[in-house]
Amino acid sequence: MTTSEGLDRLSALRGTLERSSTAERVADVLRAQVIAGAMAPGERLSEEAIGSALGVSRNTLREAFRLLGHERLLVHEFNRGVFVAKPTRDDVTDLYLVRRALELAALRAAGGADPEAVARVGAAVQEAEDAAARADWWAVGTANMHFHQAVAGLAGSPRTDEAVRRLLAELRLVFHVMAAPEEFHVPYVALNREIYELLREGRTEAAAERLAAYFDAAERQLVEAFDGAERHAPA
Template sequence: MADDRDLPPSLAEQVAMRLRDQVISGVLTPGQRLSEAKLATDLDISRNTLREVFRLLTREGLLKHEPNRGVFVAVPSMASILDIYRVRRLIEVPALAQAWPRHAAVVRMRAAVDRAEAMLPAQDWRAIGSANMEFHAAIVALTDSPRLIAFFAHIIAELRLAFGLLDSPELLHSPYISMNAQILARLEAGDAPAAATMLDDYLSKSERAVMAAFARLG
Protein backbone atom coordinates (compact mmCIF):
# COMPACT_ATOMS: atom_id res chain seq x y z
CA MET A 1 0.00 0.00 0.00
CA ALA A 2 1.37 3.44 -0.93
CA ASP A 3 2.26 5.87 1.83
CA ASP A 4 -0.04 8.92 1.79
CA ARG A 5 3.11 11.03 1.70
CA ASP A 6 3.88 9.61 -1.74
CA LEU A 7 0.56 10.79 -3.20
CA PRO A 8 0.48 14.06 -5.18
CA PRO A 9 -0.71 17.04 -3.09
CA SER A 10 -4.34 18.06 -3.38
CA LEU A 11 -5.30 21.49 -4.70
CA ALA A 12 -5.82 22.71 -1.13
CA GLU A 13 -2.36 21.43 -0.14
CA GLN A 14 -0.78 23.11 -3.17
CA VAL A 15 -2.41 26.44 -2.31
CA ALA A 16 -1.45 26.02 1.35
CA MET A 17 2.18 25.65 0.23
CA ARG A 18 1.89 28.88 -1.76
CA LEU A 19 0.51 30.79 1.22
CA ARG A 20 3.12 29.23 3.51
CA ASP A 21 5.80 30.49 1.10
CA GLN A 22 4.26 33.98 1.36
CA VAL A 23 4.64 33.79 5.13
CA ILE A 24 8.27 32.64 4.80
CA SER A 25 9.06 35.46 2.35
CA GLY A 26 7.42 38.05 4.59
CA VAL A 27 4.60 38.91 2.16
CA LEU A 28 2.01 37.87 4.74
CA THR A 29 2.64 39.48 8.12
CA PRO A 30 1.53 38.74 11.70
CA GLY A 31 -1.98 39.93 12.49
CA GLN A 32 -2.88 40.59 8.85
CA ARG A 33 -6.54 39.90 8.04
CA LEU A 34 -7.10 37.67 5.03
CA SER A 35 -10.02 38.50 2.76
CA GLU A 36 -11.69 35.27 1.70
CA ALA A 37 -13.26 36.84 -1.39
CA LYS A 38 -10.06 38.52 -2.57
CA LEU A 39 -7.86 35.49 -1.93
CA ALA A 40 -10.25 33.13 -3.71
CA THR A 41 -10.19 35.44 -6.73
CA ASP A 42 -6.43 36.01 -6.64
CA LEU A 43 -5.71 32.29 -6.31
CA ASP A 44 -8.43 31.28 -8.79
CA ILE A 45 -9.97 28.73 -6.43
CA SER A 46 -13.39 28.19 -4.92
CA ARG A 47 -14.22 29.46 -1.47
CA ASN A 48 -14.71 25.87 -0.32
CA THR A 49 -11.15 25.03 -1.36
CA LEU A 50 -9.87 28.20 0.31
CA ARG A 51 -11.63 27.26 3.54
CA GLU A 52 -9.84 23.90 3.46
CA VAL A 53 -6.56 25.81 2.94
CA PHE A 54 -7.41 27.93 5.97
CA ARG A 55 -8.07 24.80 8.02
CA LEU A 56 -4.71 23.30 7.01
CA LEU A 57 -2.74 26.42 7.89
CA THR A 58 -4.68 26.97 11.10
CA ARG A 59 -3.66 23.48 12.24
CA GLU A 60 -0.05 24.44 11.51
CA GLY A 61 -0.38 27.53 13.68
CA LEU A 62 0.13 29.97 10.80
CA LEU A 63 -3.45 31.27 10.68
CA LYS A 64 -6.04 31.98 13.33
CA HIS A 65 -9.81 32.06 12.95
CA GLU A 66 -11.63 34.63 15.07
CA PRO A 67 -15.43 34.18 15.27
CA ASN A 68 -17.36 37.01 13.62
CA ARG A 69 -14.10 38.66 12.53
CA GLY A 70 -12.51 36.34 9.99
CA VAL A 71 -9.15 34.70 9.40
CA PHE A 72 -5.89 36.35 10.40
CA VAL A 73 -2.20 35.55 10.07
CA ALA A 74 -1.16 34.23 13.48
CA VAL A 75 0.85 36.24 16.00
CA PRO A 76 3.47 34.03 17.71
CA SER A 77 3.84 33.95 21.48
CA MET A 78 7.10 33.98 23.43
CA ALA A 79 6.48 30.34 24.39
CA SER A 80 6.13 29.35 20.74
CA ILE A 81 9.36 31.16 19.83
CA LEU A 82 11.25 29.31 22.57
CA ASP A 83 9.86 26.03 21.29
CA ILE A 84 10.83 26.88 17.70
CA TYR A 85 14.44 27.40 18.72
CA ARG A 86 14.41 24.16 20.71
CA VAL A 87 13.24 22.29 17.61
CA ARG A 88 15.79 24.08 15.43
CA ARG A 89 18.65 22.89 17.63
CA LEU A 90 17.36 19.32 17.54
CA ILE A 91 17.19 19.32 13.74
CA GLU A 92 19.75 21.75 12.33
CA VAL A 93 22.78 21.07 14.53
CA PRO A 94 22.87 17.28 13.98
CA ALA A 95 22.09 17.78 10.28
CA LEU A 96 25.16 19.98 9.92
CA ALA A 97 27.38 17.84 12.16
CA GLN A 98 26.79 14.80 9.95
CA ALA A 99 26.85 16.65 6.63
CA TRP A 100 28.83 15.64 3.56
CA PRO A 101 30.66 18.79 2.34
CA ARG A 102 29.89 17.98 -1.30
CA HIS A 103 26.17 17.43 -0.77
CA ALA A 104 23.95 19.25 -3.30
CA ALA A 105 22.36 21.26 -0.47
CA VAL A 106 25.72 22.93 0.19
CA VAL A 107 25.32 24.65 -3.19
CA ARG A 108 21.96 25.98 -1.94
CA MET A 109 23.65 27.24 1.22
CA ARG A 110 26.29 29.04 -0.86
CA ALA A 111 23.62 30.62 -3.09
CA ALA A 112 21.72 31.84 -0.03
CA VAL A 113 24.84 33.40 1.50
CA ASP A 114 25.75 35.08 -1.80
CA ARG A 115 22.20 36.42 -2.22
CA ALA A 116 22.14 37.91 1.29
CA GLU A 117 25.53 39.56 0.78
CA ALA A 118 24.38 40.98 -2.57
CA MET A 119 21.29 42.52 -0.96
CA LEU A 120 23.20 44.09 1.93
CA PRO A 121 24.22 47.36 0.16
CA ALA A 122 20.56 48.04 -0.66
CA GLN A 123 19.54 47.04 2.88
CA ASP A 124 16.73 44.92 1.47
CA TRP A 125 16.04 43.24 4.80
CA ARG A 126 13.04 41.25 3.63
CA ALA A 127 15.10 39.69 0.85
CA ILE A 128 18.00 39.14 3.26
CA GLY A 129 15.60 37.49 5.70
CA SER A 130 14.33 35.21 2.95
CA ALA A 131 17.90 34.28 2.01
CA ASN A 132 18.58 33.46 5.65
CA MET A 133 15.52 31.19 5.75
CA GLU A 134 16.76 29.44 2.61
CA PHE A 135 20.19 28.94 4.19
CA HIS A 136 18.68 27.13 7.16
CA ALA A 137 16.25 25.15 5.01
CA ALA A 138 19.27 23.98 3.00
CA ILE A 139 20.95 22.82 6.21
CA VAL A 140 17.96 20.57 6.90
CA ALA A 141 18.06 19.36 3.29
CA LEU A 142 21.49 17.89 4.13
CA THR A 143 19.58 15.12 5.94
CA ASP A 144 17.95 13.86 2.71
CA SER A 145 14.78 13.30 4.78
CA PRO A 146 11.58 14.44 3.02
CA ARG A 147 9.71 14.31 6.34
CA LEU A 148 12.20 16.50 8.17
CA ILE A 149 12.35 18.92 5.25
CA ALA A 150 8.56 19.25 5.14
CA PHE A 151 8.32 19.64 8.91
CA PHE A 152 11.03 22.28 8.95
CA ALA A 153 9.15 24.32 6.33
CA HIS A 154 6.39 24.75 8.92
CA ILE A 155 8.90 25.76 11.58
CA ILE A 156 10.56 28.32 9.30
CA ALA A 157 7.17 29.85 8.47
CA GLU A 158 6.37 30.29 12.17
CA LEU A 159 9.81 31.79 12.75
CA ARG A 160 9.29 34.32 9.96
CA LEU A 161 6.08 35.41 11.70
CA ALA A 162 8.09 36.03 14.86
CA PHE A 163 10.62 38.06 12.87
CA GLY A 164 7.75 40.04 11.34
CA LEU A 165 6.76 41.35 14.77
CA LEU A 166 10.12 43.00 15.38
CA ASP A 167 10.83 46.59 14.43
CA SER A 168 14.57 46.30 13.75
CA PRO A 169 15.21 43.99 10.79
CA GLU A 170 18.80 45.25 10.49
CA LEU A 171 19.59 44.26 14.07
CA LEU A 172 17.88 40.93 13.48
CA HIS A 173 19.55 39.93 10.22
CA SER A 174 22.76 41.91 9.71
CA PRO A 175 25.03 40.04 12.20
CA TYR A 176 24.02 36.65 10.84
CA ILE A 177 25.04 37.26 7.22
CA SER A 178 28.72 36.88 8.15
CA MET A 179 27.93 34.08 10.61
CA ASN A 180 26.23 32.08 7.85
CA ALA A 181 29.29 32.62 5.64
CA GLN A 182 31.63 31.44 8.40
CA ILE A 183 29.56 28.32 9.09
CA LEU A 184 29.51 27.51 5.39
CA ALA A 185 33.26 28.03 5.08
CA ARG A 186 33.90 25.48 7.83
CA LEU A 187 31.61 22.98 6.13
CA GLU A 188 33.19 23.53 2.71
CA ALA A 189 36.59 23.02 4.33
CA GLY A 190 35.45 19.56 5.45
CA ASP A 191 35.00 20.32 9.16
CA ALA A 192 31.30 19.61 9.64
CA PRO A 193 31.56 19.15 13.46
CA ALA A 194 33.11 22.61 13.84
CA ALA A 195 30.43 24.09 11.60
CA ALA A 196 27.77 22.47 13.79
CA THR A 197 29.36 23.91 16.95
CA MET A 198 29.30 27.36 15.35
CA LEU A 199 25.65 26.88 14.39
CA ASP A 200 24.71 25.91 17.93
CA ASP A 201 26.28 29.13 19.22
CA TYR A 202 24.62 31.07 16.39
CA LEU A 203 21.17 29.74 17.34
CA SER A 204 21.70 30.69 20.99
CA LYS A 205 22.65 34.25 20.02
CA SER A 206 19.73 34.50 17.60
CA GLU A 207 17.29 33.23 20.21
CA ARG A 208 18.48 35.78 22.77
CA ALA A 209 18.23 38.62 20.25
CA VAL A 210 14.73 37.64 19.13
CA MET A 211 13.47 37.14 22.69
CA ALA A 212 14.93 40.46 23.83
CA ALA A 213 13.34 42.31 20.93
CA PHE A 214 10.06 40.47 21.46
CA ALA A 215 10.05 41.38 25.16
CA ARG A 216 10.41 45.07 24.28
CA LEU A 217 7.17 44.89 22.31
CA GLY A 218 5.22 44.24 25.50
Protein backbone atom coordinates in the same frame (compact mmCIF):
# COMPACT_ATOMS: atom_id res chain seq x y z
CA MET B 1 21.39 3.11 -21.75
CA THR B 2 20.41 6.43 -23.27
CA THR B 3 16.73 5.69 -22.77
CA SER B 4 17.12 5.16 -19.06
CA GLU B 5 19.24 8.30 -18.71
CA GLY B 6 16.70 10.33 -20.59
CA LEU B 7 13.89 9.08 -18.41
CA ASP B 8 15.88 9.91 -15.32
CA ARG B 9 16.39 13.43 -16.57
CA LEU B 10 12.70 13.77 -17.25
CA SER B 11 11.61 12.41 -13.92
CA ALA B 12 13.85 14.95 -12.22
CA LEU B 13 11.73 17.65 -13.85
CA ARG B 14 8.48 16.06 -12.85
CA GLY B 15 8.01 18.33 -9.86
CA THR B 16 8.07 21.36 -12.14
CA LEU B 17 4.90 20.60 -13.99
CA GLU B 18 2.89 18.97 -11.25
CA ARG B 19 -0.53 20.46 -11.45
CA SER B 20 -1.79 21.96 -8.27
CA SER B 21 -5.29 22.42 -7.02
CA THR B 22 -6.95 25.79 -6.73
CA ALA B 23 -6.80 25.50 -2.97
CA GLU B 24 -3.03 25.10 -3.09
CA ARG B 25 -2.60 28.12 -5.30
CA VAL B 26 -4.82 30.16 -3.01
CA ALA B 27 -2.73 28.96 -0.08
CA ASP B 28 0.42 30.08 -1.89
CA VAL B 29 -0.97 33.57 -2.35
CA LEU B 30 -2.10 33.86 1.26
CA ARG B 31 1.15 32.45 2.58
CA ALA B 32 3.13 35.04 0.69
CA GLN B 33 0.87 37.78 2.04
CA VAL B 34 1.19 36.61 5.62
CA ILE B 35 4.95 36.12 5.43
CA ALA B 36 5.44 39.53 3.87
CA GLY B 37 3.55 41.07 6.75
CA ALA B 38 0.66 42.32 4.61
CA MET B 39 -1.74 40.96 7.21
CA ALA B 40 -1.27 41.82 10.85
CA PRO B 41 -0.88 38.97 13.35
CA GLY B 42 -4.21 38.35 15.05
CA GLU B 43 -6.19 39.78 12.15
CA ARG B 44 -9.28 37.86 11.21
CA LEU B 45 -9.66 36.64 7.64
CA SER B 46 -13.24 36.77 6.44
CA GLU B 47 -14.27 33.90 4.21
CA GLU B 48 -16.53 36.02 2.08
CA ALA B 49 -14.17 38.99 1.75
CA ILE B 50 -11.15 36.93 0.73
CA GLY B 51 -13.17 34.46 -1.30
CA SER B 52 -14.68 37.13 -3.48
CA ALA B 53 -11.41 39.04 -3.68
CA LEU B 54 -9.63 35.96 -5.00
CA GLY B 55 -12.58 34.71 -7.01
CA VAL B 56 -12.85 31.31 -5.38
CA SER B 57 -15.73 29.65 -3.63
CA ARG B 58 -15.96 29.40 0.12
CA ASN B 59 -15.37 25.66 0.03
CA THR B 60 -12.11 26.03 -1.85
CA LEU B 61 -10.98 28.89 0.35
CA ARG B 62 -11.64 26.82 3.44
CA GLU B 63 -9.39 24.11 2.07
CA ALA B 64 -6.65 26.70 1.65
CA PHE B 65 -7.21 27.89 5.22
CA ARG B 66 -6.76 24.34 6.45
CA LEU B 67 -3.48 24.02 4.60
CA LEU B 68 -2.10 27.18 6.19
CA GLY B 69 -3.49 26.19 9.55
CA HIS B 70 -1.32 23.10 9.45
CA GLU B 71 1.66 25.33 8.79
CA ARG B 72 0.68 27.30 11.88
CA LEU B 73 0.51 30.50 9.88
CA LEU B 74 -3.24 30.74 10.48
CA VAL B 75 -5.19 29.58 13.49
CA HIS B 76 -8.68 28.26 13.07
CA GLU B 77 -11.13 28.84 15.91
CA PHE B 78 -14.29 26.83 15.62
CA ASN B 79 -17.31 28.91 14.67
CA ARG B 80 -15.22 32.06 14.96
CA GLY B 81 -13.10 32.06 11.88
CA VAL B 82 -9.44 31.99 10.95
CA PHE B 83 -6.89 34.49 12.17
CA VAL B 84 -3.33 35.30 11.27
CA ALA B 85 -1.19 33.53 13.86
CA LYS B 86 0.10 35.72 16.65
CA PRO B 87 3.29 34.10 17.92
CA THR B 88 4.12 34.48 21.57
CA ARG B 89 7.39 34.54 23.43
CA ASP B 90 6.90 30.83 24.17
CA ASP B 91 6.51 30.13 20.47
CA VAL B 92 9.91 31.69 19.86
CA THR B 93 11.67 29.47 22.38
CA ASP B 94 9.82 26.43 21.06
CA LEU B 95 10.70 27.21 17.46
CA TYR B 96 14.35 27.52 18.35
CA LEU B 97 14.28 24.36 20.43
CA VAL B 98 13.06 22.35 17.44
CA ARG B 99 15.37 24.13 15.03
CA ARG B 100 18.32 23.27 17.27
CA ALA B 101 17.33 19.59 17.26
CA LEU B 102 16.76 19.31 13.52
CA GLU B 103 19.34 21.63 11.99
CA LEU B 104 22.18 20.58 14.29
CA ALA B 105 21.42 16.93 13.64
CA ALA B 106 21.43 17.62 9.90
CA LEU B 107 24.72 19.48 10.09
CA ARG B 108 26.39 16.79 12.18
CA ALA B 109 25.25 14.18 9.65
CA ALA B 110 26.86 16.19 6.85
CA GLY B 111 29.92 13.96 6.77
CA GLY B 112 28.36 11.69 4.18
CA ALA B 113 26.22 14.38 2.66
CA ASP B 114 25.58 14.82 -1.02
CA PRO B 115 28.10 17.34 -2.49
CA GLU B 116 25.17 19.05 -4.19
CA ALA B 117 23.55 19.66 -0.80
CA VAL B 118 26.77 21.25 0.46
CA ALA B 119 26.90 23.39 -2.67
CA ARG B 120 23.40 24.67 -1.96
CA VAL B 121 24.58 25.92 1.42
CA GLY B 122 27.36 27.83 -0.30
CA ALA B 123 24.95 29.26 -2.84
CA ALA B 124 22.72 30.57 -0.06
CA VAL B 125 25.69 32.24 1.64
CA GLN B 126 26.62 33.90 -1.62
CA GLU B 127 23.03 34.99 -2.16
CA ALA B 128 22.99 36.67 1.26
CA GLU B 129 26.28 38.44 0.64
CA ASP B 130 25.06 39.74 -2.70
CA ALA B 131 21.83 40.99 -1.18
CA ALA B 132 23.72 42.67 1.65
CA ALA B 133 25.98 44.40 -0.89
CA ARG B 134 22.84 45.80 -2.54
CA ALA B 135 21.52 46.82 0.90
CA ASP B 136 18.41 44.79 0.09
CA TRP B 137 17.55 43.74 3.62
CA TRP B 138 14.42 41.81 2.76
CA ALA B 139 16.44 39.73 0.31
CA VAL B 140 19.05 39.16 3.00
CA GLY B 141 16.33 37.71 5.19
CA THR B 142 15.14 35.47 2.37
CA ALA B 143 18.70 34.32 1.67
CA ASN B 144 19.18 33.54 5.34
CA MET B 145 16.09 31.33 5.19
CA HIS B 146 17.58 29.60 2.18
CA PHE B 147 20.79 29.07 4.13
CA HIS B 148 19.01 27.30 6.95
CA GLN B 149 16.87 25.33 4.54
CA ALA B 150 20.06 24.20 2.83
CA VAL B 151 21.62 23.24 6.16
CA ALA B 152 18.57 21.13 6.93
CA GLY B 153 18.92 19.61 3.47
CA LEU B 154 22.30 18.17 4.44
CA ALA B 155 20.43 15.38 6.20
CA GLY B 156 18.96 14.25 2.89
CA SER B 157 15.69 13.75 4.71
CA PRO B 158 12.37 14.76 3.15
CA ARG B 159 10.68 15.00 6.53
CA THR B 160 13.42 17.20 7.94
CA ASP B 161 13.15 19.43 4.89
CA GLU B 162 9.44 19.84 5.28
CA ALA B 163 9.55 20.40 9.02
CA VAL B 164 12.24 23.06 8.71
CA ARG B 165 10.37 24.73 5.88
CA ARG B 166 7.37 25.07 8.14
CA LEU B 167 9.42 26.30 11.07
CA LEU B 168 11.09 28.96 8.94
CA ALA B 169 7.80 30.19 7.51
CA GLU B 170 6.44 30.52 10.99
CA LEU B 171 9.56 32.33 12.04
CA ARG B 172 9.04 34.99 9.41
CA LEU B 173 5.82 35.82 11.22
CA VAL B 174 7.78 36.24 14.43
CA PHE B 175 10.10 38.76 12.84
CA HIS B 176 7.21 41.16 12.41
CA VAL B 177 7.17 41.89 16.12
CA MET B 178 10.61 43.44 15.78
CA ALA B 179 10.98 47.16 15.34
CA ALA B 180 13.36 46.75 12.41
CA PRO B 181 12.90 43.21 11.12
CA GLU B 182 14.77 43.99 7.93
CA GLU B 183 18.09 44.36 9.69
CA PHE B 184 17.76 41.33 11.92
CA HIS B 185 19.67 38.97 9.68
CA VAL B 186 22.47 41.24 8.56
CA PRO B 187 24.92 40.51 11.38
CA TYR B 188 24.64 36.80 10.72
CA VAL B 189 25.76 36.79 7.10
CA ALA B 190 29.41 36.60 8.10
CA LEU B 191 28.67 33.81 10.57
CA ASN B 192 26.91 31.85 7.85
CA ARG B 193 29.99 32.18 5.67
CA GLU B 194 32.12 30.90 8.51
CA ILE B 195 29.84 27.92 9.06
CA TYR B 196 29.93 27.08 5.37
CA GLU B 197 33.71 27.19 5.18
CA LEU B 198 34.05 24.93 8.22
CA LEU B 199 31.54 22.58 6.66
CA ARG B 200 33.46 22.45 3.41
CA GLU B 201 36.66 21.65 5.29
CA GLY B 202 34.90 18.72 6.90
CA ARG B 203 35.08 20.29 10.37
CA THR B 204 31.43 19.59 11.01
CA GLU B 205 31.66 19.70 14.81
CA ALA B 206 33.17 23.17 14.75
CA ALA B 207 30.49 24.21 12.28
CA ALA B 208 27.81 22.83 14.58
CA GLU B 209 29.19 24.86 17.48
CA ARG B 210 28.96 28.06 15.44
CA LEU B 211 25.43 27.20 14.38
CA ALA B 212 24.45 26.58 18.00
CA ALA B 213 25.89 29.97 18.92
CA TYR B 214 23.75 31.53 16.18
CA PHE B 215 20.63 29.92 17.62
CA ASP B 216 21.43 31.21 21.09
CA ALA B 217 22.05 34.75 19.87
CA ALA B 218 19.08 34.95 17.54
CA GLU B 219 16.71 33.46 20.07
CA ARG B 220 17.81 35.87 22.79
CA GLN B 221 17.49 38.81 20.44
CA LEU B 222 13.93 37.81 19.52
CA VAL B 223 12.87 37.11 23.08
CA GLU B 224 14.16 40.49 24.15
CA ALA B 225 12.26 42.13 21.34
CA PHE B 226 9.13 40.34 22.57
CA ASP B 227 9.62 41.45 26.15
CA GLY B 228 10.05 45.00 24.93
CA ALA B 229 6.95 44.86 22.78
CA GLU B 230 4.85 43.31 25.52
CA ARG B 231 5.91 45.99 27.97
CA HIS B 232 4.55 48.60 25.59
CA ALA B 233 1.35 46.74 24.75
CA PRO B 234 0.59 44.15 27.45
CA ALA B 235 -1.83 41.38 26.70
